[in-house]
Amino acid sequence: MTADDPFDYDAALVACARGDQGALQQLYQREGRYLLGVALRIVRQHQHAEDVLHDAFISIWQRAGTFDPSRGAGRGWIYSVVRHAALNRVRSSAREVPVDEEASAAIQDDAALRAHAAAADPFELRADLGRLQGCLASLEPERRNCILYAYVDGCSHSEIAERTRTPLGTVKTWIQRGMRMLRECMA
CATH class of the missing domain: 1.10.10.10 (Winged helix-like DNA-binding domain superfamily/Winged helix DNA-binding domain)
Known part of the structure; x- marks a missing residue:
């Protein structure tokens, strides 16, 4: 997968809704590391971010049939699912997690650069x-x-x-x- 490699997120979500596990795997391989960065930025702890990502992909698999391309892009929908899962995780935990700001900033910068490079x-x-x-x-x-x-x-x-x-x-x-x-x- 390169930045020039087009990927149809909408079609992948439709395939997930039909039960195509390969489509979910493609979504994970293509976006997993970036989505982990999104979750990490919100939950502030790597293990919790991995749990959020796991739960979010289960949700993506189960709710792919509810994706409506007329309301937005498939990629945005996927990021929204992860973001909401992370926010729900933070809201459900009554304690604050300490932040390693240097590591978090490095991950955020790397994800931003990769996302920018991947822009079609x-x-x-x-x-x-x-x-x-x-x-x-x-x-x-x-x-x-x-x-x-x-x-x-x-x-x-x-x-x-x-x-x-x-x-x-x-x-x-x-x-x-x-x-x-x-x-x-x-x-």
Whole structure:
């Protein structure tokens, strides 16, 4: 697999829904290390991140039939499943896990570089990132910050409420409305 090797995530998910274990294996081989980085960034401990990744792939296998390509890309759906599994793991544990920030930063940097190198069309990626940046800039600062805390830092809604000193319900509303505005802007 190279960066120039096209891969149809949507078709792989459809194949998983039909019971094709090879398709799930291809998804794991192609994205497993990056998804582990996503989980590690959120749960902050390697063993827990591996558990999250395992649980997420079981969920991907079981829920592949619910994937709807009209609502988003297959690759994004897979990352969303892992992210939600990691956040659920953090929420369910009542204790904080110490962070080795240097190792975490190295993994995040490596994953970001690999993801960038794997982009099919660098021009299109830059164009999309430019549009996203413009759309984010159009949001009110409070909404933008809540979205960035949630999707970049992996914070839960309650953590965001704590950081911003804003009621939890307000944070949830800002994120929901902000994401709706971003989807409309990016469409």
